[in-house]
Amino acid sequence: MSTNDCLSGTIRHLLDAGVRPTRHRLALAELLFDGRERHVSAEMLNVEAREHLVSISLATVYNTLHHFTAAGLLREIVVDSRRGYFDTNTSDHYHFFYEDSLCLVDIPIEALEIMRLPATPAGKTIRRVEVVVRVSG
Amino acid sequence: MSTNDCLSGTIRHLLDAGVRPTRHRLALAELLFDGRERHVSAEMLNVEAREHLVSISLATVYNTLHHFTAAGLLREIVVDSRRGYFDTNTSDHYHFFYEDSLCLVDIPIEALEIMRLPATPAGKTIRRVEVVVRVSG
DNA sequence: GCGATTTTTAGAATCATTCTAAAGGGTGTT
DNA sequence: AACACCCTTTAGAATGATTCTAAAAATCGC
Ligand SMILES: [Mn+2]
Ligand SMILES: [Mn+2]
Ligand SMILES: [Zn+2]
Ligand SMILES: [Zn+2]
Numbered sequence: 001m002s003t004n005d006c007l008s009g010t011i012r013h014l015l016d017a018g019v020r021p022t023r024h025r026l027a028l029a030e031l032l033f034d035g036r037e038r039h040v041s042a043e044m045l046n047v048e049a050r051e052h053l054v055s056i057s058l059a060t061v062y063n064t065l066h067h068f069t070a071a072g073l074l075r076e077i078v079v080d081s082r083r084g085y086f087d088t089n090t091s092d093h094y095h096f097f098y099e100d101s102l103c104l105v106d107i108p109i110e111a112l113e114i115m116r117l118p119a120t121p122a123g124k125t126i127r128r129v130e131v132v133v134r135v136s137g
Numbered sequence: 138m139s140t141n142d143c144l145s146g147t148i149r150h151l152l153d154a155g156v157r158p159t160r161h162r163l164a165l166a167e168l169l170f171d172g173r174e175r176h177v178s179a180e181m182l183n184v185e186a187r188e189h190l191v192s193i194s195l196a197t198v199y200n201t202l203h204h205f206t207a208a209g210l211l212r213e214i215v216v217d218s219r220r221g222y223f224d225t226n227t228s229d230h231y232h233f234f235y236e237d238s239l240c241l242v243d244i245p246i247e248a249l250e251i252m253r254l255p256a257t258p259a260g261k262t263i264r265r266v267e268v269v270v271r272v273s274g
Numbered sequence: 275g276c277g278a279t280t281t282t283t284a285g286a287a288t289c290a291t292t293c294t295a296a297a298g299g300g301t302g303t304t
Numbered sequence: 305a306a307c308a309c310c311c312t313t314t315a316g317a318a319t320g321a322t323t324c325t326a327a328a329a330a331t332c333g334c
Binding site (some may be wrong): 076078079080081082083084096098099105107108111112113114115116117118120121123124125126127128129130131132133134135136137 | 215216217218219220221233235236242244245248249250251252253254255257258260261262263264265266267268269270271272273274
C-alpha cells in the first residue's frame, strides 16, 4: 500500500508530474482535466475559475498554465497571433481551427498521415510537427 | 502595345493586384518582392525600410502588409503567438520554424505529402492546411 | 512551530497591434 | 489651374495579451 493511495485523482495527477498540488493549482487542474478535450486561453480559464467561485489572480493562471506545460500536463498551441491556447491533450495529434468562432477541435493522429517529411536541417532537432486545418463558414 | 509597357516590374506587380502604387507601397514592395523568399514581421520590415532611408510610419507598414495580404501579394503565417509573420510566397507550401532564431524556411509542397485528411466539418470550408515543423538546437 | 523555499498577488510595465482623427496626395472634371 | 472626391499616411493614443516586480501568503521539511 503506497503512501498516496488515499489521494484524489487530481492530486495524484499533479504529484506524478512533479507539480506541487497547491490549492490554486488543484482548482485549475479540476477545471482542466475533467476528461474532456480542452483548448483554453488564459483569459478563458480565468473566467471559468471565477464562475466556479475560485478566487485567483490572472497572473497565477498564467503561471500555472506555463507550469503545467513545462511539467508535460499541457501543451501550447499557436493558431492565433493574438492569443495563446493550451491543450489538455498532450499526445500527438492535429487540429481544426474554426476561424469564425476561434475554436480548436482535435484531429486524431490516425486521421491524417504525413509522408515524405523533408530532411531535418543539419544540427537541428524536430520538436514537433504541427498541422492546423483552418476552416470557416 | 499596352499603355503600361514602360512601367517598372514593381509598379506592374501592384497594379496587377489592384493596389494603387503609391510611393510608400512601392518602397515596401521593392524590399519585399526582390526574388528571395521572405518571411517578415511588421517590425522587421519597418527596420529594413529605415535602413534603406525610407521614411515611413509603423502604422503604414501594418496598413500595407494587410493591404498586400488582402490583395493576394502576401500571406500571413502564425507560428508565434507574440508576433505575426508575412510570407512573400503565396503559393501552397509549408514551413520549418527555427524556435531559437525565430526564422521561417519554406518547405516546398512536393517535399511533404498529406494523406487521409479527415472529413471537413459540416457546413465549413477549408481555408488552408498549415504544416509547421518546429526545430531547435 | 520555525525557517527556508515556493507560490500567489495586485498592479505596473511591456510589446505588438489597432484605432483615431487630422493632414497629405492622387485623379478626374471643369 | 481650381475643385471635389476619395484614398493614404501619420503621430500618437488606445487596446489587449502577456510578463514583470516586489511584497504577502502558503507550503514543506524538520
Ligand atoms: Mn508562453
Ligand atoms: Mn492581421
Ligand atoms: Zn488538441
Ligand atoms: Zn513561406
